[in-house]
Amino acid sequence: DGGITQSPKYLFRKEGQNVTLSCEQNLNHDAMYWYRQDPGQGLRLIYYSQIVNDFQKGDIAEGYSVSREKKESFPLTVTSAQKNPTAFYLCASRIRGDDPRAYEQYFGPGTRLTVT
Amino acid sequence: RKEVEQDPGPFNVPEGATVAFNCTYSNSASQSFFWYRQDCRKEPKLLMSVYSSGNEDGRFTAQLNRASQYISLLIRDSKLSDSATYLCVVTLFTGTASKLTFGTGTRLQVTL
Numbered sequence: 001d002g003g004i005t006q007s008p009k010y011l012f013r014k015e016g017q018n019v020t021l022s023c024e025q026n027l028n029h030d031a032m033y034w035y036r037q038d039p040g041q042g043l044r045l046i047y048y049s050q051i052v053n054d055f056q057k058g059d060i061a062e063g064y065s066v067s068r069e070k071k072e073s074f075p076l077t078v079t080s081a082q083k084n085p086t087a088f089y090l091c092a093s094r095i096r097g098d099d100p101r102a103y104e105q106y107f108g109p110g111t112r113l114t115v116t
Numbered sequence: 117r118k119e120v121e122q123d124p125g126p127f128n129v130p131e132g133a134t135v136a137f138n139c140t141y142s143n144s145a146s147q148s149f150f151w152y153r154q155d156c157r158k159e160p161k162l163l164m165s166v167y168s169s170g171n172e173d174g175r176f177t178a179q180l181n182r183a184s185q186y187i188s189l190l191i192r193d194s195k196l197s198d199s200a201t202y203l204c205v206v207t208l209f210t211g212t213a214s215k216l217t218f219g220t221g222t223r224l225q226v227t228l
Contacts, residue, residue, distance in 0.1 A: 033216075040220065042120070043160070048213065056213065088157075105162075107160050109159050112157075
């Protein structure tokens with residue numbers, strides 16, 4: 001079955017530690033995205049990548065880093081520099097192209113990160 | 117002004133009712149529009165794209181009014197399983213990338 005997987009589902013870390021969240025897709029999608037969701041707020045874009053070996057900062061990139069070495073994978077590292085890392089992290093992907101449906105993004109199940 | 121605004125609700129409706137959600141967006145250059153559904157503590161799932169001519173999928177109808185910069189979602193014959201948060205999403209194409217902006221969502225609770 002095609003889809004987007006994120007692991008782990010729940011993650012607990014101590015303050016000051018870096019943590020890497022996994023995102024893998026087998027949909028053959030070109031573009032991948034990372035968002036965070038906080039209670040009462042809309043999803044906010046952290047980083048995105050349109051092709052392998054290229055990525056761009058989103059609206060709230062400070063304290064995060066990413067890599068895109070393979071089309072299928074887009075891991076997100078939450079560094080100790082991120083001031084409020086506790087959140088629900090969502091990975092998404094989409095095809096690229098001129099068809100309007102190319103703008104539809106599909107989400108993985110998310111990772112809930114708690115930092116204490 | 118927020119880029120995408122939605123009434124947070126909650127909308128509490130009895131089963132079988134018709135309910136409508138509205139969403140307004142601030143950037144007139146926005147190009148693509150979507151409604152996503154998000155269940156509690158789950159990921160958003162695409163419900164439907166919103167086309168200029170309006171579109172319908174079963175009990176769901178989406179409308180776009182570019183002049184007034186708003187999008188609507190109508191749900192007819194509400195089911196208990198429709199209880200969720202509905203997210204309005206607007207896409208702006210910047211030339212090199214598309215940026216999705218999400219509303220904070222409208223919560224729907226369908227009751228017996």
